[in-house]
Amino acid sequence: xxxxxxxxxxxxxxxxxxxxxxxxxxxxxxxxxxxxxxxxxxxxxxxxxxxxxxxxxxxxxxxxxxxxxxxxxxxxxxxxxxxxxxxxxxxxxxxxxxxxxxxxxxxxxxxxxxxxxxxxxxxxxxxxxxxxxxxxxxxxxxxxxxxxxxxxxxxxxxxxxxxxxxxxxxxxxxxxxxxxxxxxxxxxxxxxxxxxxxx
Amino acid sequence: xxxxxxxxxxxxxxxxxxxxxxxxxxxxxxxxxxxxxxxxxxxxxxxxxxxxxxxxxxxxxxxxxxxxxxxxxxxxxxxxxxxxxxxxxxxxxxxxxxxxxxxxxxxxxxxxxxxxxxxxxxxxxxxxxxxxxxxxxxxxxxxxxxxxxxxxxxxxxxxxxxxxxxxxxxxxxxxxxxxxxxxxxxxxxxxxxxxxxxx
DNA sequence: GCGGCAATTGTGGTTATCCGCAACCCTGCC
DNA sequence: GGCAGGGTTGCGGATAACCACAATTGCCGC
Numbered sequence: 001x002x003x004x005x006x007x008x009x010x011x012x013x014x015x016x017x018x019x020x021x022x023x024x025x026x027x028x029x030x031x032x033x034x035x036x037x038x039x040x041x042x043x044x045x046x047x048x049x050x051x052x053x054x055x056x057x058x059x060x061x062x063x064x065x066x067x068x069x070x071x072x073x074x075x076x077x078x079x080x081x082x083x084x085x086x087x088x089x090x091x092x093x094x095x096x097x098x099x100x101x102x103x104x105x106x107x108x109x110x111x112x113x114x115x116x117x118x119x120x121x122x123x124x125x126x127x128x129x130x131x132x133x134x135x136x137x138x139x140x141x142x143x144x145x146x147x148x149x150x151x152x153x154x155x156x157x158x159x160x161x162x163x164x165x166x167x168x169x170x171x172x173x174x175x176x177x178x179x180x181x182x183x184x185x186x187x188x189x190x191x192x193x194x195x196x197x198x199x
Numbered sequence: 200x201x202x203x204x205x206x207x208x209x210x211x212x213x214x215x216x217x218x219x220x221x222x223x224x225x226x227x228x229x230x231x232x233x234x235x236x237x238x239x240x241x242x243x244x245x246x247x248x249x250x251x252x253x254x255x256x257x258x259x260x261x262x263x264x265x266x267x268x269x270x271x272x273x274x275x276x277x278x279x280x281x282x283x284x285x286x287x288x289x290x291x292x293x294x295x296x297x298x299x300x301x302x303x304x305x306x307x308x309x310x311x312x313x314x315x316x317x318x319x320x321x322x323x324x325x326x327x328x329x330x331x332x333x334x335x336x337x338x339x340x341x342x343x344x345x346x347x348x349x350x351x352x353x354x355x356x357x358x359x360x361x362x363x364x365x366x367x368x369x370x371x372x373x374x375x376x377x378x379x380x381x382x383x384x385x386x387x388x389x390x391x392x393x394x395x396x397x398x
Numbered sequence: 399g400c401g402g403c404a405a406t407t408g409t410g411g412t413t414a415t416c417c418g419c420a421a422c423c424c425t426g427c428c
Numbered sequence: 429g430g431c432a433g434g435g436t437t438g439c440g441g442a443t444a445a446c447c448a449c450a451a452t453t454g455c456c457g458c
Binding site: 142144145167168169170171174175 | 433434435436437438439
């Protein structure tokens with residue numbers, strides 16, 4: 001199994017029950033007794049999913065969720081709620097919570113969802129690695145090259161680009177070659193496809 | 200205001216209240232007393248949003264939602280629920296419902312959400328028009344041209360494409376020109392960007 | 399059988415892209 | 429001052445793309 005289930009709940013009985021439940025299905029887990037404690041330990045590199053109680057003292061589950069979102073957390077979150085607060089559940093799901101389940105929950109269903117969340121996180125991870133690679137390539141592009149690149153993506157001829165930037169065509173060609181090299185592509189078409197997902 | 204609020208509820212009192220409420224805020228609306236009735240009248244060209252009761256005889260709100268989704272409806276749906284069923288709400292939102300509000304609802308907030316849904320539908324509409332234009336252009340592409348197009352998008356040289364398809368380079372050039380013409384682009388880069396959103 | 403459409407190919411010429419080789423200018427840094 | 433890196437440019441040639449003009453083949457429907 002890839003990733004760990006991170007249990008955050010101020011009720012020790014619940015934590016123990018969840019830990020036992022997860023262990024029984026070979027799902028690795030760790031536990032925290034407060035949102036603050038988890039936030040203190042949280043690192044962007046964490047892989048897994050969060051099983052998060054809604055109602056807790058001081059910082060609530062949704063509050064922790066928001067804080068993590070601000071910090072760029074990619075962890076899928078499964079909320080556990082003990083009282084049927086629909087607006088809360090709807091708000092959480094709309095903000096991207098992976099799931100929102102009511103207590104008492106069905107043990108098997110919960111673990112199934114956790115496993116799905118772990119798989120989701122793993123696949124999301126790969127996507128982000130790709131984006132990171134892309135970003136690191138983009139970071140190597142100098143400002144001038146960026147200007148040229150934008151115009152290449154507009155399908156403009158080197159001649160036109162040279163004209164717009166008031167430089168020689170040869171210079172554009174050099175920039176163009178450098179851009180392709182730095183971005184790891186072989187043609188303008190590949191470059192366009194590589195960057196098509198961005199702004 | 201662009202679009203209409205489509206009210207579907209088997210409770211006449213609720214329908215009347217909603218109609219009055221919407222009229223008071225200059226939001227056009229129509230009403231149906233059952234999911235079946237709405238489904239019978241539904242057309243893909245409808246513009247607006249659906250205000251849908253969860254619990255109804257025969258076909259429920261979520262069931263109607265599913266049916267509409269199958270038929271390619273783009274209407275945002277705001278569910279009205281009289282009983283705090285969290286799993287239902289969570290399932291609805293995860294399946295793409297625009298919102299899920301509990302009765303009794305706050306009048307102003309509901310209308311605000313409806314207006315947001317109408318705006319959302321209008322903007323989604325424009326996106327879909329663009330896709331439709333793209334699709335109509337793609338439909339003009341012959342099978343052979345498609346084969347060439349795929350290879351162009353792989354950044355392959357005409358020479359290579361000719362080789363792969365066992366035809367003359369000149370033929371590839373002709374196809375290439377026809378593709379650009381039919382798709383309304385001027386270069387392979389533009390073509391790549393145009394089709395980047397697809398599979 | 400004729401007209402239309404898709405697919406095909408050739409010739410010849412213009413325009414663009416792609417590259418190696420060389421070189422100059424400027425800025426920031428040790 | 430020397431060195432590195434980014435931006436710049438020229439020359440010349442190989443390769444690819446783009447295009448107008450022209451033509452052949454095969455399938456389909458009226």
